[in-house]
Amino acid sequence: MQPQRRVFMTRPGYLCYNKQHETCFCILIIQDLQVSFDREGTMLRYKLIHPEIISELAYCGHGDKILIADGNYPLESKTGEDAAKVYLGLVPGSPTVTEVLEAIADAVNIEAYSVMEPEDGSRPEIFDEFGRMLKLPAEGLSRYAFYDACMDPEVKLVISTGEKRVFANILITVGVA
Numbered sequence: 001m002q003p004q005r006r007v008f009m010t011r012p013g014y015l016c017y018n019k020q021h022e023t024c025f026c027i028l029i030i031q032d033l034q035v036s037f038d039r040e041g042t043m044l045r046y047k048l049i050h051p052e053i054i055s056e057l058a059y060c061g062h063g064d065k066i067l068i069a070d071g072n073y074p075l076e077s078k079t080g081e082d083a084a085k086v087y088l089g090l091v092p093g094s095p096t097v098t099e100v101l102e103a104i105a106d107a108v109n110i111e112a113y114s115v116m117e118p119e120d121g122s123r124p125e126i127f128d129e130f131g132r133m134l135k136l137p138a139e140g141l142s143r144y145a146f147y148d149a150c151m152d153p154e155v156k157l158v159i160s161t162g163e164k165r166v167f168a169n170i171l172i173t174v175g176v177a
């Protein structure tokens with residue numbers, strides 16, 4: 001069972017409370033992020049501003065995984081029960097998987113990623129976008145191998161988007177800071 005977590009916006013940062021361990025901590029310390037304040041008081045040095053996603057990233061360590069899923073992915077049945085789930089889809093097509101990936105990649109190091117390959121052997125255009133964005137080779141998995149990988153306990157965060165393109169799911173592995 002996933003521990004209860006609450007995020008409170010404070011100055012100068014985000015304060016997290018983990019009910020299971022009765023602890024409070026600052027995400028910025030856990031992530032060892034390089035943070036400094038500019039003249040306008042901006043604290044975060046990356047694009048990501050979603051508090052729940054920032055909180056869950058703080059729990060991720062080297063080797064943990066994050067799934068960014070398209071709007072067709074069966075999130076409830078094909079992800080682990082302990083993975084934190086964030087539903088971002090607002091309308092069909094928004095946000096896209098690549099928009100979410102861009103924000104996540106700006107906040108954490110990514111050392112590897114996997115994609116679900118179509119059974120007909122075709123290569124979706126979004127795979128090339130992933131490669132350009134991450135500058136890493138993809139590990140291609142069959143549909144059911146990808147589902148199995150997404151059910152692994154190492155998957156800590158699952159983000160559902162409004163992406164309409166098929167096979168636009170990406171399972172990323174968090175690298176070291």
